[in-house]
Amino acid sequence: GAVVSQHPSWVICKSGTSVKIECRSLDFQATTMFWYRQFPKQSLMLMATSNEGSKATYEQGVEKDKFLINHASLTLSTLTVTSAHPEDSSFYICSASYIGTLAEAFFGQGTRLTVV
Amino acid sequence: KQEVTQIPAALSVPEGENLVLNCSFTDSAIYNLQWFRQDPGKGLTSLLLIQSSQREQTSGRLNASLDKSSGRSTLYIAASQPGDSATYLCAVGVGGNEKLTFGTGTRLTIIP
Numbered sequence: 001g002a003v004v005s006q007h008p009s010w011v012i013c014k015s016g017t018s019v020k021i022e023c024r025s026l027d028f029q030a031t032t033m034f035w036y037r038q039f040p041k042q043s044l045m046l047m048a049t050s051n052e053g054s055k056a057t058y059e060q061g062v063e064k065d066k067f068l069i070n071h072a073s074l075t076l077s078t079l080t081v082t083s084a085h086p087e088d089s090s091f092y093i094c095s096a097s098y099i100g101t102l103a104e105a106f107f108g109q110g111t112r113l114t115v116v
Numbered sequence: 117k118q119e120v121t122q123i124p125a126a127l128s129v130p131e132g133e134n135l136v137l138n139c140s141f142t143d144s145a146i147y148n149l150q151w152f153r154q155d156p157g158k159g160l161t162s163l164l165l166i167q168s169s170q171r172e173q174t175s176g177r178l179n180a181s182l183d184k185s186s187g188r189s190t191l192y193i194a195a196s197q198p199g200d201s202a203t204y205l206c207a208v209g210v211g212g213n214e215k216l217t218f219g220t221g222t223r224l225t226i227i228p
Binding site: 006034036042043044045046049091093095104105106107108109110112 | 150161162205216217218219221
């Protein structure tokens with residue numbers, strides 16, 4: 001299957017700082033990537049759809065000014081958590097797919113964010 | 117709004133047994149359904165993808181079925197092994213744009 005790489009795998013930051021998470025498709029081009037968030041013992045919730053070359057589409061209730069998404073190339077999307085607070089501590093994970101996989105989603109390994 | 121439910125939430129079975137995990141969804145207008153495995157603190161590993169026009173998919177000891185009209189899917193694991201211990205998630209896709217709605221997950225423990 002296709003490989004999606006996410007970096008960093010974990011990060012600890014202080015309240016008020018910003019954190020950038022990268023999601024890369026290593027062996028294919030992805031015009032669309034998705035960002036999910038998973039709180040402890042809960043399932044994944046879609047945050048936003050990242051579109052190459054255009055603005056991201058955010059799900060209801062997700063603050064676009066707080067979670068900045070940039071999809072600068074066909075292989076890279078970034079999620080920046082701005083002015084992070086302890087309640088932003090969560091597991092963030094991205095997915096991507098490409099034409100020919102019948103919309104099969106491939107996921108990165110996730111990023112554990114802890115805000116102290 | 118699509119809602120996906122998985123039952124049971126947790127399951128423990130002795131090694132070697134066959135088992136079935138269940139997934140139900142409220143809106144039958146799906147594009148596909150995907151089963152994933154998630155180990156603690158890790159990302160997701162895709163196990164099986166079933167297109168809406170298909171009834172089942174098989175990979176090794178895993179078999180997934182789909183009954184779109186009744187809004188149900190099952191994941192059958194044969195001859196379970198301790199290494200199968202993980203959380204299993206099902207997710208449905210709508211519209212072919214790879215955006216997924218996830219189920220609540222089943223935490224599976226295989227007892228050696």
